[in-house]
Amino acid sequence: MSELSVLRRAGNGSRAAAVLALCLLFAVPVAQAIEPSSQPRIQLADGWIEGRSAPAGAVPLEEFQGIPYAAPPVGALRWQPPQPVKPWSGVRQVRDFGPRCMQLPLFGDMVFRADGMSEDCLYLNVWKPAHATGKLPVLVYFYGGGFVAGDGSEKRYDGASLAGKGIVTVTVNYRLGVFGFFALPALADESPRHAAGNYGLLDQVAALRWVRANIARFGGDPAQVTIAGESAGSIAVSALMTSPLSRGLFARAIGESGALIAPIAPLSLAKMEEKGTAFARKLGVDSLSALRALPAEKLLQATRDQDGDADVDVDGWFLSEPPAVTMARGKQAQVPLLLGSNSQEGFYTAILNKQPPTPENYRAALRKLFGNQAEQALALYPGNSEAEVERSATALAGDFFIAHTTWRWMDLQWRHSRAPVYFYYFAQPRPAKRHPAPGEQPDTGAVHSGEIEYALGNLAGNEVYAWTAADRRTSATMEGYFAQFIKTGNPNGAGLPHWPAVRESDGGLLHQVIAAHTGTEVDRGAARQAFLQLFFQTHADPL
Incomplete structure (x- = not known):
């Protein structure tokens, strides 16, 4: 049946009837394209996803692994704030953890289940009670590893146990090391906010915004989000409590060993740019475009002789002052x-x-x-x-x-x-x-x-x-x-x-x-x- 014949058949009826008929006509092939499945499916703002059913003792759960929450931060998007995901058609399979972010093998106690390593790593994972439709509390957990290592697929962060207790549990990948915590004057110059560094923390804000927009579709309550983390993850939680960008995105906070307070205080933007400039000089690269053109593996290997964790800076956007100053003024998030x-x-x-x-x-x-x-x-x-x-x-x-x-x-x-x-x-x-x-x-x-x-x-x-x-x-x-x-x-x-x-x-x-x-x-x-x-x-x- 053509579009014209539909309009003619509507003839003596209302214009609204014709519009309805057209909508029904074009809805048919879309519905037919998504075939039924025995596995759990959820329609997100960016498209349909399909996870897997999984038990946690006597409690049936559903797991969704490797959901993209931001565009791949590659090419021109390297050292840019996270950008929106490009919507997809059909049903996206999210049964395997996305790749872990670029990192060196620094810690022997990290057991990854991720599918390899890539600069394209901005994915998160969700565990939920099966068939949950109510407003369940939500945990968003950020891994530790000094901002240079770690992954949401690690066994110790598995969300099944807490999901079995009625909590929608989320683990988040965020950029690490030189990919997530790097600044140059050229990066600040190209930023509308004159900010540079803290890209890994901006990833976390993007993930929290994704949770705010989508978690109700998993049975979670966006008004009952707890952020948590250990070590670098805990340091991130302390920073998120003082950043204006994350205000209103969580209701409670948990910190396990660590805060962005001396001796782990943030650097100034100028100091961060100085370190970044020295790193670029060591690579023999004299332009931002050339740095972005370098293979990710070459950038990673160039960090082998760097000691310690990656640095957070007072960039003027994610942080306008050190967290200890914000807290002393009582201007941090007023949450338990x-x-x-x-x-x-x-x-x-x-x-x-x-x-x-x-x-x-x-x-x-x-x-x-x-x-x-x-x-x-x-x-x-x-x-x-x-x-x-x-x-x-x-x-x-x-x-x-x-x-x-x-x-x-x-x-x-x-x-x-x-x-x-x-x-x-x-x-x-x-x-x-x-x-x-x-x-x-x-x-x-x-x-x-x-x-x-x-x-x-x-x-x-x-x-x-x-x-x-x-x-x-x-x-x-x-x-x-x-x-x-x-x-x-x-x-x-x-x-x-x-x-x-x-x-x-x-x-x-x-x-x-x-x-x-x-x-x-x-x-x-x-x-x-x-x-x-x-x-x-x-x-x-x-x-």
Whole structure:
């Protein structure tokens, strides 16, 4: 039947009837193009996707892996803010994780399920209860890895366990290293906002906007989004809480070990551009177009001799000032915050430079580190015996690495926010490995990143360790706290040890020690954290 015959047949009827007939005519082939399937399908703003059905114990789930949330950041889009996805026709299969972002193999504990590595990596993954149609709470999780490594496909971030508890769970890939955190004067010049750097964090904002636009189609409530992350992911959460670009895109926040606060403070844009210029000079490339034309693998390999994590900068767009300044003014997102750090974020050998933990060696190490402030440091981190040296130097190493930044975030948020703050101290060491190396012993404390499997209910996915009943009990408690907080903004719930919000008590601040035997204690570390705060202020590069 032609378009003309449809109009003629409408003849004596209304013009609206003709329009309706045409709509029905042209709708038929579209409906026929999408054949029925036994697998879950969802219509997004950009097109149809099809995932897979998957159980989580007795709870039926649906998984969608490798959903694009932004255009591939390649070619002219390298070092550009994320751009919208190009819509697709038909049904896009999202049953496999998208490629991980460009990165070197830096960390042995990262177990990827991604399909290779590519600069085209802006994908996210969703786990949801099957047939969920109500307004379920949502978790958006950002991985750790120093902004130079990590991936949303890692087993320890798997979202099935939390989805089985009625939470729509999302993991997000974001650009890393030189691809995500790089600045040049030419990049700032071409930006309408005169900003450069922080592309990986802009990716996270784009993902949150995608969640706001699409998560209701998965049964999630866009008004009940919790952002969370560990290490670099936690640092990102602290930055998102202060960025104007992410305001209103989340209702709660979780930080596991890390904040964008000294000694992990952001650089100035000028300093970031200086570093970028030196990197380009080392490559022998003198123009932005030539840098964008370089193969991704060549850029990646050129970063091999760079030490440390990638840097965030005060770019004037994502960040207009350091987060600590924003928080001190009370201008951060006023949302409930759950955060904490672990009992062994660092190890005493880092302070002693692998020398024996004698009081003499310890005192010499503090003199080298703190100069004329060594005696004050020794009073706060005493070392009168080898056992005390091991304890104090381990605490100092952890504070220097990442525990101090986390404590400062807690303190700033508690003092300058109307929303409650829940502070934890994770103290459950991992058990012995199933197949330890000769002479290898378990860690005596909870190492950096060691809480992830416990918090997300993923002990079973890590087959390296011989998990015990105590570990499973700790995981049930910590995941229970996380689930309750994601649902309500308060970690307390039936069967869980009571966890009070931060408040002053008996000369300190209340925090929750999470381990095989979980309970509330008083954190008495304010004096040593104040000492370190002053030390970092006088030894950090000014913006």
